Amino acid sequence: MNKSNNKGVTILVIVAALGYFVDVFDLLLFGMVRVSSLRGLGVEDHLLEQIGLRLDNWQMLGMLLGGIFWGILGDKKGRLSVLFGSILTYSIANTLNAFVTTIPQYEILRFIAGFGLAGELGAGVTLVNESMSKEKRGLATAFIAGFGVLGAVFGCLLVLWVQDWKTCYLIGGGMGFALLILRISVFESGMYLSVKEKTHSLGDMRILFRSREKFIKYLAVIALAIPIWYIVQLYAKYAPELAEALGLDYGDKKKVAIYAIMTVYGGLTIGDVSCGLLSNYLKSRKKAILTFLCILIFFIAIFWWVGRMNMTGFYTMIFLLGFGIGYWAALMSTAAESFGINIRSTVANTAPNFVRGAVIGINFLYITFKTQFGWGTIGANLAVGVICIGIAFWAWTQLEETYGKDLDYVE
Numbered sequence: 452m453n454k455s456n457n458k459g460v461t462i463l464v465i466v467a468a469l470g471y472f473v474d475v476f477d478l479l480l481f482g483m484v485r486v487s488s489l490r491g492l493g494v495e496d497h498l499l500e501q502i503g504l505r506l507d508n509w510q511m512l513g514m515l516l517g518g519i520f521w522g523i524l525g526d527k528k529g530r531l532s533v534l535f536g537s538i539l540t541y542s543i544a545n546t547l548n549a550f551v552t553t554i555p556q557y558e559i560l561r562f563i564a565g566f567g568l569a570g571e572l573g574a575g576v577t578l579v580n581e582s583m584s585k586e587k588r589g590l591a592t593a594f595i596a597g598f599g600v601l602g603a604v605f606g607c608l609l610v611l612w613v614q615d616w617k618t619c620y621l622i623g624g625g626m627g628f629a630l631l632i633l634r635i636s637v638f639e640s641g642m643y644l645s646v647k648e649k650t651h652s653l654g655d656m657r658i659l660f661r662s663r664e665k666f667i668k669y670l671a672v673i674a675l676a677i678p679i680w681y682i683v684q685l686y687a688k689y690a691p692e693l694a695e696a697l698g699l700d701y702g703d704k705k706k707v708a709i710y711a712i713m714t715v716y717g718g719l720t721i722g723d724v725s726c727g728l729l730s731n732y733l734k735s736r737k738k739a740i741l742t743f744l745c746i747l748i749f750f751i752a753i754f755w756w757v758g759r760m761n762m763t764g765f766y767t768m769i770f771l772l773g774f775g776i777g778y779w780a781a782l783m784s785t786a787a788e789s790f791g792i793n794i795r796s797t798v799a800n801t802a803p804n805f806v807r808g809a810v811i812g813i814n815f816l817y818i819t820f821k822t823q824f825g826w827g828t829i830g831a832n833l834a835v836g837v838i839c840i841g842i843a844f845w846a847w848t849q850l851e852e853t854y855g856k857d858l859d860y861v862e
Contacts, residue, residue: 463582473626479688480606515807519804523656526794538634549617576799577795607713673809674842676779696829699759736785816835
């Protein structure tokens with residue numbers, strides 16, 4: 452690879468990392484401004500959790516549907532079409548989010564922003580994996596994920612500094628427009644262009660369902676990530692409710708979720724990079740993912756064994772839980788590496804966004820166990836956790852080892 456190509460790949464990795472940075476920033480922004488924005492729209496405190504979960508569901512539904520749209524588009528029209536179209540859609544929606552005056556408006560724009568952002572991670576990871584050597588692509592993906600999740604930390608610091616939810620949405624939209632300009636210098640995947648010229652079946656999602664082996668492999672990369680969103684959703688975004696259930700003296704309710712999101716993503720940043728390094732050391736994505744899944748279970752057990760703690764201990768445990776879900780980057784590499792060029796974008800975009808869409812199911816189970824079964828916040832949290840972890844272990848047994856796999860092939 453000559454210097455010109457090296458420079459192009461470096462720019463590609465940086466642009467992909469910045470894209471994921473904006474993705475995570477917006478994905479978690481609502482959780483950080485949930486209390487202040489809903490209060491600003493006249494929502495009473497006893498409805499903050501209920502309406503907040505509903506808005507979460509709209510955003511995740513947008514990501515689920517957007518993942519399908521951008522994934523297929525990336526295979527049919529190219530990876531770059533997704534990188535430009537997704538960030539433009541997000542930027543417009545997020546800017547308009549600053550001007551909502553009703554909950555229905557809020558729901559519509561959260562759906563559109565989620566739909567737009569759904570193309571970011573998958574398109575970036577696909578482009579990077581198809582443009583780098585077998586030995587370096589895992590580390591590159593770990594860097595993208597590790598840097599990207601700092602978007603949550605930046606978002607937390609921004610919300611604490613600005614203290615105005617409308618301004619935060621405007622800044623998010625502005626970052627998206629700035630990133631759009633930076634993408635002018637990015638090149639299309641050579642692997643994709645060579646396959647496109649041979650007119651293979653591009654972006655045909657039906658391929659995933661034509662054999663049991665492909666379907667199970669696809670389902671496994673989705674299911675294995677469900678515990679990640681269990682932690683982010685019920686331990687970080689809804690940390691105020693968890694802290695209250697534990698009887699902690701948490702102070703300002705608006706800041707609890709902000710601090711929890713910042714700490715869980717701080718842990719996730721270190722975890723992503725560590726898992727990437729471990730994967731390279733073991734020469735196995737699958738073994739690295741299993742190691743981190745076991746670490747996560749250990750920290751969950753410690754969290755509930757400790758039980759009552761002060762807020763410093765609470766945030767420390769959430770940081771450790773964030774580290775435990777640091778197998779996210781390795782798993783997304785596995786998703787992109789598990790399928791051929793003609794449907795790789797489809798898989799890389801739909802898999803992470805189907806996982807995010809699973810938050811709707813996590814929310815449903817949590818509310819059902821909490822209210823209909825009468826198990827309360829703690830009982831509902833634990834019940835959902837057992838289900839999510841159980842699904843993940845089954846999924847790991849179905850996972851393909853993709854470390855060092857040649858990616859220049861079609862399905």
